[in-house]
Amino acid sequence: MSNTSSPSGLVDQSRSQIAIAALAIVAIVLHLVMRYGLGRADIADFPLYVALLLGGIPLVWELLGNLVRGEFGSDLLAGISIVTAAILGEYLAGTLVVLMLSGGEALEAYAVRSASSVLEALSRRMPSQAHRQSGSSIDDVPVESIVIGDQIVLFPHEVCPIDGTVTEGHTVMDESYLTGEPYLMSKTPGSAVLSGAINGDSAITIRAEKVAKDSRYAQIMNVMQSSSQHRPQIRRLGDQLGAIYTPIALTVAFAAWIASGDPVRFLAVLVVATPCPLLIAIPVAIIGSISLAAKRAIVIRDPAVLERMDQCRTVIFDKTGTLTYGRPELVKESVVDPAQKDATLSLVGSIERYSKHPLAEAIVEAASTRDLPVLATSEISEKAGQGLRGTVGGRQLRITNRKTLLGELPHVAPDLPPPAAGLECVVMVDGEYAATYQFRDTPRAEGKSFIRHLGPQHRIERVMLLSGDRESEVRYLADRVGVTEIHAEKSPEEKLEIVRKETAAAGTIFVGDGINDAPALMAATVGIAFGQNSDVTTEAAGAVILDSSLEKVDELLHISRRMRRIALQSAVGGMAISIIGMIVAAAGYLPPVAGAITQELIDVAAVVNALRVAIRPKSLTDFDGAKTTETD
Known part of the structure; x- marks a missing residue:
C-alpha cells in the first residue's frame, strides 16, 4: 500500500478507498439482484464491469507501483x-477482491491519519x-500578538496561554500535563507558570516571559509533530x-x-491462489x-496494536496514574x-473537609480510616x-507550609x-x-505483583519507569513495585528520545495517562x-484502557496473543490448503472455475476459524492468581 505523509493526502486516500469499496458493494448487490432476482443473466455482469473498470484499475495501477519499488505483499x-x-470472466470474484483490497486500504489510511488528530486535539x-x-x-x-513583558490576566479555570511569572494574585494550577506530578501547584507572586497549565479558582496576573511560538506548549506541539512523522515502521x-x-x-x-x-494453467493457479485468507481472515x-x-x-x-503487542519485549511505564493512583x-x-497524634489528626481532618487543597482529601481519608471524630468547625478561611x-x-487551627x-x-x-520527598504541610x-x-x-x-508477572x-x-517527576519520588515508587530501571525528571522531549531509542532496539509498550x-x-x-x-493522550495511544487497572493491561496482552494465534491459524492454514490446490491446478486437475469454487471453500473455512476470536474464553487473564484458559 502506498504511504502518503501529509494529512490531506491521507484523507484523500481514505476517501478514494471508501468510494471504491462502496462501488464494489453496490455492483455486487445489483449483480445478484439482476441474475437471481430478475432473471436477467444477460445484463447481470454489467455492474461488475463498472466496478472493475472504475475500482479495479486504480487499485491495480497502485499495486504496479509497489511492484516497481520491490514491495511484495x-x-x-x-x-x-x-x-x-x-x-477468466470471473467478474464477481474479481469485484469481491476489489472490495476486500479497498476496504483494507481504507482502514490502514484511517489508522495512519489518526496521528494528525492528536495535533488537532492539542490545538x-x-x-x-x-x-x-x-x-x-x-x-x-490574539495570543500571537503577546510580547515579552506584557501583563496577562488569567481568570479562574482558564488555560494559561503563555509562559510567565505571577505578578499579582494567589492561586493553584494543574501542571500535570507537563510535570507528571498529580498535584495542584500553589502560585504566588514570583512563581513561574507554564503555558497549558489550568488555573484554579482565583484570578492572577502574569508577566509574559516568552512569546507564544517559544512557549512550553508550543514546544510540546513541535515534539508531537516530530513524533507523528517518525512513527515506528513495522510490517503488518x-x-x-x-x-x-x-x-x-x-x-x-x-x-x-x-x-x-x-x-490457462497459469490462470487456474492464480485463481486458487487468491489470498482471501490473508485479506479476510486476518481482518x-x-x-x-x-x-x-x-x-x-x-x-x-489502532488495529496494529493487536498484531504487535505480543512481540514486544520492553514495557515502559509513566509514573503518575499508571503504577500509582494519581492521588496523594x-x-x-x-x-x-505523640500522645496527641489522633487528637491532632481529628482536628485537622475536621477542617480539611471544607478545603479545596489537593492534600485535603488524603487527610480526611486518613482520619476516616481511623474512625476519628469529626469536630464542630467555624470561622474557616482559605486564601x-x-x-x-x-x-x-x-x-x-492553621495549616500552612x-x-x-x-x-x-x-x-x-x-x-x-x-x-x-513528596509534599508536606505543617x-x-x-x-x-x-x-x-x-x-x-x-x-x-x-x-508489584504485576511487574513480577510480566x-x-x-x-x-525489561521494565522501565519513565517520569517527569522528581527522582526521589520515582525512586520511592520503583522500590515499592520492584522496578530497577528508572528515568526521572524527564521533559516530554527527553521521554520521546528515550522511547525512540528503546523502540529501535526492541518492541516497546508505553503506558501513560497525561498529555506529557x-x-x-x-x-x-x-x-x-x-x-x-x-x-490528546487517547488520540495518541493505540489502545485506551477505560477502567485504569493493570489487570486490564494483562487482558489486552492476552487478547493480542490470542488474536495473533487464531489469525495465524486461519491465514497459514488457508495458505497451506491453497498451495495444495495450486499444485493440483498446476497438474491440470483443477480448472479455473473449479479452482474458484475451491478457493471459496478455503475462504469460508479460514473466516469461520477467525470468527472464534470474538468468543470470549473462560478467562482472559492469568494475573493475580487467575489461571488463563486459552485453550482454543
Whole structure:
C-alpha cells in the first residue's frame, strides 16, 4: 500500500478507498439482484464491469507501483488476481477482491491519519486569545500578538496561554500535563507558570516571559509533530505472510505454464491462489478482537496494536496514574506530642473537609480510616498562599507550609522533621507548631505483583519507569513495585528520545495517562493510555484502557496473543490448503472455475476459524492468581 505523509493526502486516500469499496458493494448487490432476482443473466455482469473498470484499475495501477519499488505483499497478489479474474470472466470474484483490497486500504489510511488528530486535539486545548492588561483596562488580544513583558490576566479555570511569572494574585494550577506530578501547584507572586497549565479558582496576573511560538506548549506541539512523522515502521502480519506466499504462488503458476505450455494453467493457479485468507481472515480476527476488547472496557484505536503487542519485549511505564493512583496519601505524621497524634489528626481532618487543597482529601481519608471524630468547625478561611485557618473544637487551627512556619516561628526549626520527598504541610494549634504531615502519591496495590508477572507470563525482558517527576519520588515508587530501571525528571522531549531509542532496539509498550505522555505514546511500538483524562493522550495511544487497572493491561496482552494465534491459524492454514490446490491446478486437475469454487471453500473455512476470536474464553487473564484458559 502506498504511504502518503501529509494529512490531506491521507484523507484523500481514505476517501478514494471508501468510494471504491462502496462501488464494489453496490455492483455486487445489483449483480445478484439482476441474475437471481430478475432473471436477467444477460445484463447481470454489467455492474461488475463498472466496478472493475472504475475500482479495479486504480487499485491495480497502485499495486504496479509497489511492484516497481520491490514491495511484495498479499495485496500485490490480490491485484494480479483481479486481472486474472477479469481475463477468466470471473467478474464477481474479481469485484469481491476489489472490495476486500479497498476496504483494507481504507482502514490502514484511517489508522495512519489518526496521528494528525492528536495535533488537532492539542490545538483545540490551547486558547487563541489572552486577556492583556494595559493600565486599568483589560483587552482580549490574539495570543500571537503577546510580547515579552506584557501583563496577562488569567481568570479562574482558564488555560494559561503563555509562559510567565505571577505578578499579582494567589492561586493553584494543574501542571500535570507537563510535570507528571498529580498535584495542584500553589502560585504566588514570583512563581513561574507554564503555558497549558489550568488555573484554579482565583484570578492572577502574569508577566509574559516568552512569546507564544517559544512557549512550553508550543514546544510540546513541535515534539508531537516530530513524533507523528517518525512513527515506528513495522510490517503488518498480512504483509509478512504475503511476502512469503506471493512468490510461491507466482512460481507455481509460471512453472505450470512453462511445463504445460498452456496459459490457462497459469490462470487456474492464480485463481486458487487468491489470498482471501490473508485479506479476510486476518481482518476478521482483528475486528473480533476489537469487539472483545471493547466489552472489557478496552478501546482499540489502532488495529496494529493487536498484531504487535505480543512481540514486544520492553514495557515502559509513566509514573503518575499508571503504577500509582494519581492521588496523594498521608504516609507520615510527625507530631510534637505523640500522645496527641489522633487528637491532632481529628482536628485537622475536621477542617480539611471544607478545603479545596489537593492534600485535603488524603487527610480526611486518613482520619476516616481511623474512625476519628469529626469536630464542630467555624470561622474557616482559605486564601491562596496563606493556608487554611479555622476554629475546630474550640481551638484555633492553621495549616500552612514549612517556609511560612519558619518565617513566623523560627525557633521551632529543631522540632521539624528533615525535608523529605513528596509534599508536606505543617499544623499549628493555638499559635504553636503541633505536627508535620508528609504525603506521597499512592502506588497501586497490584503494582508489584504485576511487574513480577510480566516476565514469566508475557516474555517481557525489561521494565522501565519513565517520569517527569522528581527522582526521589520515582525512586520511592520503583522500590515499592520492584522496578530497577528508572528515568526521572524527564521533559516530554527527553521521554520521546528515550522511547525512540528503546523502540529501535526492541518492541516497546508505553503506558501513560497525561498529555506529557502523548509523544512517547506515539513513538512506542504500542501506546496504551489509562482513562479518559485527556483527549490528546487517547488520540495518541493505540489502545485506551477505560477502567485504569493493570489487570486490564494483562487482558489486552492476552487478547493480542490470542488474536495473533487464531489469525495465524486461519491465514497459514488457508495458505497451506491453497498451495495444495495450486499444485493440483498446476497438474491440470483443477480448472479455473473449479479452482474458484475451491478457493471459496478455503475462504469460508479460514473466516469461520477467525470468527472464534470474538468468543470470549473462560478467562482472559492469568494475573493475580487467575489461571488463563486459552485453550482454543
